[in-house]
Amino acid sequence: MGAFLFTGWASVFDPTRGLLDTCSSMILHGREESPGRAWFDGWLQHGGRAEGEHPRKVEKVVVSPIVDRLLTENGDEPLNWVAMEGMAARVLEVEGDAYEQQGYWADCDALVPPARLPADLNALQRSLPDDVRSGLNWSEETQNLFLVSALTPFVPPPEPDYDNPDAMAADEQSDNQLRQAPFPELAEKQATAVVKARNTVVAAWLWRRHAAQSPLARNAIRVDGWCNVVGPPKDAA
Numbered sequence: 235m236g237a238f239l240f241t242g243w244a245s246v247f248d249p250t251r252g253l254l255d256t257c258s259s260m261i262l263h264g265r266e267e268s269p270g271r272a273w274f275d276g277w278l279q280h281g282g283r284a285e286g287e288h289p290r291k292v293e294k295v296v297v298s299p300i301v302d303r304l305l306t307e308n309g310d311e312p313l314n315w316v317a318m319e320g321m322a323a324r325v326l327e328v329e330g331d332a333y334e335q336q337g338y339w340a341d342c343d344a345l346v347p348p349a350r351l352p353a354d355l356n357a358l359q360r361s362l363p364d365d366v367r368s369g370l371n372w373s374e375e376t377q378n379l380f381l382v383s384a385l386t387p388f389v390p391p392p393e394p395d396y397d398n399p400d401a402m403a404a405d406e407q408s409d410n411q412l413r414q415a416p417f418p419e420l421a422e423k424q425a426t427a428v429v430k431a432r433n434t435v436v437a438a439w440l441w442r443r444h445a446a447q448s449p450l451a452r453n454a455i456r457v458d459g460w461c462n463v464v465g466p467p468k469d470a471a
Contacts, residue, residue: 318379
């Protein structure tokens with residue numbers, strides 16, 4: 235049994251507004267990946283539907299395994315989903331300036347590159363441009379939960395086979411049938427860590443430190459906010 239971050243893109247046709255796209259993320263823990271994916275697909279299609287609304291079409295789902303440690307400024311801890319519920323509820327209620335100071339607007343991948351990683355929090359703070367540093371929360375008492383993901387390296391598509399007309403026609407038909415994913419959250423991910431930190435940049439730094447000696451050390455990263463968490467099925471408890 236493990237924990238996985240599922241991010242899904244679904245669409246539905248509304249007669250008055252046309253084609254509507256939505257993107258949803260959810261952590262499922264205490265499950266295997268395949269049944270978790272099946273459950274999440276069903277939730278994307280039918281969860282929260284208004285009366286008379288058509289089932290949504292699942293366009294794409296990205297699955298990322300959750301690292302089995304909570305990364306914090308004081309070291310790694312075992313993941314305790316029950317203990318995190320109260321804090322997670324407070325995180326989701328944050329609004330206004332406090333939300334802005336969490337730093338989702340910051341380009342964490344560029345601000346915290348794997349090379350020349352600052353030795354401590356003070357060095358990290360000094361390394362940031364003034365406009366970034368001044369816009370972030372630096373209070374140790376105000377910490378939030380973040381999801382830091384190591385992205386799958388981009389692999390360019392193969393060159394078209396101009397000598398094979400049938401293959402070219404099939405590629406064109408496939409391209410016409412697929413819409414480009416409209417949400418950056420749908421980037422392919424190799425792993426995701428739950429991080430408790432004072433802002434997104436610190437969360438990225440904690441991940442870089444954790445992954446420094448791993449195969450994911452140099453992967454590009456993205457930092458997302460907390461999302462809903464669903465535990466194991468009742469019949470598996």
